[in-house]
Amino acid sequence: MSVASLNASLPATSRHGARLVYVVPLVGALIIAAFPYMAGPHYAILMFSAMGFAIALMGLNLLFGFTGLLSFGHAMFLAVGAYTAAYLTSAKMMTLEVILLTAAVAAVVVAVPIGLLCIRYVKIYFSMLTLAFSMLLYSFLFKFYPITGGDEGLRIRLPAPLLIDLSKLDTVTILTGPMYFYVFGMLVVLTFLMWRLTHSAFGLGLRAIRENEQKAQYLGVNVQRYRLLAFIIAGAYGALGGVIVAIPVGLAEPSLAYWVQSGNLVFMLLLGGYTNFFGPVLGAIVFIFFQDQLMSYTEYWRLTFGVLLAVVVIFFPNGLMGVVDLRRVWST
């Protein structure tokens, strides 16, 4: 069946909605791209971090939204990315591409053995196992001072993208200028790759596993292999996100692997909406900016976040993207 005939088989309202679903993320991308010109440096750097979290969340959503495996330990991959950046920049390897590639490879090395064990379990058992491994990494980072810097962490020096000499620019200019657009480009490319992945035969297999593992297996889907691949890809996205998240902070610290960080990632995913492809991106942006604003207003910002989470889960189970999912609005 051709794309045209496939489109033709959709109701007119759905086609209209489907077109809008492409337009809205495009507008969103333009807003993110223009953000350093629209907002001050503080907010541009916040958006920088949000893009890092969005990348990590796309990986988490591949696991949860598409495969049905909720990881409570995804933050361990943030730490893998951040510590890779710290080690490499302290060893004078300042090329960002090398750092990103190494972080992805490190994530794969970590994800394969952990994934092989975790994917044998589902539901709460999978969640708890991933949490356990994350806390194991946290303890290692916290206790092995000579290697990891312990609770002080390791410094990350500002790397250079595309071998550009940025030594004459100050940190804020780099983070809101060349580096910002580099990360934006990364977000676009990784979003495109994830889109292709989830709209491929492999992506359909993952959704089939999420819906009914036993039937998927009898229909020839290699459940364990698919789950492992999803776990590894999610880990690589997590580590890439971790590099980006840690760059503005300039520090890789154990709390990146702590359970609270994993909880924040799950919160962001629920906030944005795990049933929508772009939910993780929206969730990351809203969370980071909302947290920033709340923290400046009240010391009880965690309490407010708790209430917000309860409201989202009860009234908007499909998250913020569920509210603005134009495909559903138009098709009804």
Add this chain to the structure above:
Amino acid sequence: MTILRAIEVRKFFGAFCALDGVSLVIGEGEHVSIIGPNGAGKTTLVNVLTGLLRPSAGTVSFKGHDMDRLDPLRLSRLGMARSFQLVNIFPQLSVRETIAVAAISSLGMGGRAFAPLRNNRSVWEIVERVAGLFGLAGKLNQPARSLSQGDKKLLDVASAFALNPEIILLDEPTSGVSTAEKTTIMQVLVRAAKETGIKAIIQVEHDMDIVFGYSSRIIAVHNGKILADGTPEMIRARKDVMATVVGRP
């Protein structure tokens, strides 16, 4: 030619013996119905024959391969498909996507991680052909959960057919649907089997009109044992079997 063989199969659940020394051979061209009262061991037999349950004793082989070494994935690749007693679908996937899952497997395209599925002509051709055979062509974009019970059953079976199997095992394909839908399902199923070249059908069934109307061979099971095995005429002539298994002489 033998496709499926079971030799002296026993299956225990604790102390309870669900299958007690069952032996059978399924060959090409057979449409076998397994009948028996509730608790006779019919579903357990199908589950053992499809590798879902391991026998406590005895052996099962599919196309000469020992079932002990086959998982559902390898079975599907070797040409075995099955449907389940309760409707077994992917609720959130559309009819098109559900059949596509099997079509992708039959084409060996599951590993294609970045190629857009929308442009895969061969997958959609199988989907349209199978959906057409099962009367689901007009419902391709409908989520599976929104189908009627009869259509859900058809989709369950259709997705198994899309694997292009040699043998298909159906556990009560007409249960939970209206009498009119039962006949439709069976007509569709038999026609689809002919058109797709399926070599053998094994079906667990309670409706005796369907059993005697469509089967070429009937296996009557009672208390985990095979009580009778033969053509519909032979089974009908066995008054003891009819009284025990069917409930009427």
